[in-house]
Amino acid sequence: MMDLAFFYFLVLGFAIFMYVLLDGFDLGIGILYPWFDQDGERDHLMRSISHVWDGNETWLVFGGVVLFAAFPAAYAGITSTFYLPIMLMLFALIFRGVAFEYRFKSDTSRPYWDFAFSAGSAIAAFCQGMLLGSIVQGVPAGVDSLSSLHWLTPFSILTGFAVMAGYALLAACYLFMKSRGRIQEHAAKLGKQLLLITILAMVIVSVWTVASQVEIRQRWFSGFNFLWLSPLPIITLVVALLAWKDLNSHANGTVHHEGRPFWYAATLFLLGFAGLVVGLFPYLIPRQLTFMEAASPDSSLLFLLPGVCIFVPLICTYTLWGYRVFAGKVEDYQEGY
């Protein structure tokens, strides 16, 4: 049943996007860590996400199990092909995850946890970017190539840094929303720089992709396609300008829309993601495996259907509630448990 498989393709896309958005900003906090002062400021950064990081990371597990449940062939192919970058990402996530628990309970070992958090976040983000890049470039077929470092190419390194920059942008905008005074000022400044870097990275990655990937080029430029797709890059630029304006308002001393830049940054990610899907659809592993071919039998897809339809909206609802409980500036929370 093609429609059911397509539904799960959408669910997978949703899971990946939610992960990128939510863990994006909290990995980004780790990436921005070195730019903030040792104690007070880093405490603030950590506390701004310590109640949500766990829920955010769950979307990564959800993405993994949706792939496993609905498209087992793609799950098996992707995870075993990208063995090393995935393992490296997991090691990094372990370090940053435990840093949340131990940092606040430590005295002498605090610098180590700061390092584990920051390096772990940066490496995890970089690995995710590299995975993205190598999937776009195409996964080599056959098992012989497994011993090579095919996932380590100039393009994948570029996408690795691009994702890091994007996550850091999300984090800067999140901090802009969650803090006051010096930290907010600093976040606005970093946000503006990261906005420039992210847009630049998006442009380079897009041009490089279109130049090197024949299929993607054809998809974008054959017939009137480009006309239909041109809103994607145009809206991207408009949103970037709006985000810049809000972040810049801080310098003029008139901060009105502290939450807005975060949503602009999220929109940038959504647009970039849409551009990617346009280029790759309907492949899960480019030029090898479409989502229809990789789909589980109907009995499995149907069994999972009520679960997804009931629980995904429910999860979104209580996740939102959780964020609302801790709404407002971090300074206003009382100390934890």
Added chain:
Amino acid sequence: MDLDVAILSRIQFAFTVSFHIIFPSITIGLATLIAIWEGMWLKTHNPYYLQLAKFWIKPFAITFGMGVVSGIVLSYEFGTNFSKFSEITGAVLGPLMAYEVLTAFFMEAGFLGVMLFGWQRVGRKLHFFSTLTVMIGTWISAFWIIVANSWMQTPAGYKIIDGKFEVESWMAVIFNPSMPYRLTHMVMASLITATFVVAGISAYYLLKKKNIPFAKKGLSMCMWFALVLTPLQAWIGDMHGLNVREHQPTKLAAMEGIWPAEEENVPLLLFAMPNMETESNDYQVGIPNLGSLILTHSWEGAVQGLKAVPPEDRPNVPLVFWSFRVMVGIGVGMMGIAALALLLRRKGRLYENKAFLSLVTFFTPMGVIAVLAGWYVVEIGRQPWIVYNLVRTSEIVSPLPAERVLFTLTMFVIIYSLLIGVYLYFMRKLIKKGPPSMEALEQQLIGMKAPGYALAWVKSLTTQEQNGQTHNNPTIKQGDK
């Protein structure tokens, strides 16, 4: 050196899953205890319950965190190291795991933030609701994981098409023959593990003469729990054994060290060194016929032995045999401690008997060891099959270069050794620091906008503490609304 990627992947999985299981086996039970204490506090207003909940939530948080980070590894290892396995069983196991994430994992993570950090952000009823949700989340999580594991042990409800599993009946998959036994046995094990962790630390405080009223309350409650839970667990374990005998006779034979293809008058072996070369036991010491009685509930009952299947279809007998004995031995020890506690309680010496308190302290980590041993029985006993009698473990490994798996295995050993050290270090630190004092609780209650009676009670206890009195008699009556 010639390295076998299959062996390395299996060692890696065994190592990472063993590390992981330590933490959920504590948190499932501890979440339950914390919810009980918080509920008791809301009902009785006795601040010692709040103190218990407030103290144990910290070890719970770091244990939970360790469980999360090590669990994420497992959800990807199926694919990275056993790609063939995930391809052929994906249609069955994938949806089960997806349901786990949808119904449990998100829920735990979503409400954990409020449970840990929300004391002053939400009302006390909503906070209790969050704690309950986290607790229920840990149970549901255990349910789906056990369902998936049990299906690999006693597969049902499937058909095989083009070498891949497809589901014919999801009811049969979920309620496969061994699932109910496995689930109750594991949830019980987790409750008992947490009970003995709390009891052990409480006994340690009593030995050190620190936090006395707090420790008395903790020890007393946990010994009552143990008195109920440990015999119940023995009974469930016995039923589980009968189920194994019916569905996985080879595993049972390995657990009991039975070699003949069929043996009557089976002895219960107290000691033996199963020898896979000679297909017999060395140095065997046993009680005649007791094995038959336990396994078949009849004096002469016959049991299928290891030689009923060819050697290549047998698991590693000594490992299964000894893991089983470690698990049962610890269980019997725990039952003994619970009985001893009852005896001492009647004599009024539960909190004074040094030998007893030392014994309980010694048993702090025993639940975890028993859980690990139990899982070795289950998992090693299933070998050489990954899906019992259907798919061999040797057939499903990813075609990876061996050095690559060796590299990640080494990394896991280094990182996890470091982490367990850090975990124990911080646990020790939390335990040394002890529970929040009544003064600290008072401050927190003010932050929580607690009702007047709760504050008044804590205040009275605070003054008592400052006057050097340690007895546990609230001057303000409960229910003083």
